Amino acid sequence: xxxVEQDPGPFNVPEGATVAFNCTYSNSASQSFFWYRQDCRKExxxxxxxxxxxxxxxxxxxxxxxxxQYISLLIRDSKLSDSATYLCVVRPGGYQxxxxxxxTKLQVIP
Amino acid sequence: DAGITQSPRYKITETGRQVTxxxxxxWSHSYMFWYRQDLGHGxxLIYYSAxxxxxxxxxxxxxxxxxxxxxxxxxxxxxxxxxxxxSVYFCASSEPGLAGEETQYFGPGTRLLVL
Numbered sequence: 001x002x003x004v005e006q007d008p009g010p011f012n013v014p015e016g017a018t019v020a021f022n023c024t025y026s027n028s029a030s031q032s033f034f035w036y037r038q039d040c041r042k043e044x045x046x047x048x049x050x051x052x053x054x055x056x057x058x059x060x061x062x063x064x065x066x067x068x069q070y071i072s073l074l075i076r077d078s079k080l081s082d083s084a085t086y087l088c089v090v091r092p093g094g095y096q097x098x099x100x101x102x103x104t105k106l107q108v109i110p
Numbered sequence: 111d112a113g114i115t116q117s118p119r120y121k122i123t124e125t126g127r128q129v130t131x132x133x134x135x136x137w138s139h140s141y142m143f144w145y146r147q148d149l150g151h152g153x154x155l156i157y158y159s160a161x162x163x164x165x166x167x168x169x170x171x172x173x174x175x176x177x178x179x180x181x182x183x184x185x186x187x188x189x190x191x192x193x194x195x196x197s198v199y200f201c202a203s204s205e206p207g208l209a210g211e212e213t214q215y216f217g218p219g220t221r222l223l224v225l
Binding site: 041 | 145152154216218
């Protein structure tokens with residue numbers, strides 16, 4: 001089983017739609033979780049950290065479910081500019097190394 | 111406000127040649143990382159460094175060498191390039207924080223083609 005698993009998609013959604021991605025991780029000792037965004041042929045950039053209590057940043061909501069070992073990203077009112085690949089990132093406690101998921105590609109359609 | 115830079119941005123080389131990819135950061139971050147990104151694999155860690163003169167292997171270190179004589183520089187050398195090393199290479203840096211929420215900041219990447 002891969003350390004971090006994501007559905008690569010693509011997810012094709014119309015503008016204004018709500019879309020959700022999940023990401024599962026295998027190491028139950030993992031302590032830090034992140035979502036990164038990567039535009040085509042660009043470097044990954046942090047979208048948001050994922051906290052145990054869940055967190056929201058505008059149209060984006062991230063959740064952590066430790067019991068089932070997955071994190072989620074919800075995007076409301078999708079914009080064309082949200083089209084990108086979303087990378088799930090997991091870090092075991094005490095280490096700086098992180099593991100990246102393969103990424104989920106989102107295409108928002110006019 | 112340069113942040114983290116990589117050079118060259120594009121490189122074409124031949125099998126068997128030695129190639130060095132450069133990475134420079136201006137934040138004085140302790141940690142630096144080299145990743146490669148390939149279709150179907152996502153980002154995979156090649157090497158990382160916790161400080162000057164401290165380096166460690168990542169997931170796919172074979173065929174690569176790193177050094178870190180200065181905090182701000184972390185060059186990656188392909189000793190004898192192979193076609194399987196054709197990839198996009200990203201350098202990243204981070205600084206440990208109390209909350210463990212430190213972000214990795216990525217350079218713009220180097221696209222390497224080995225013929």
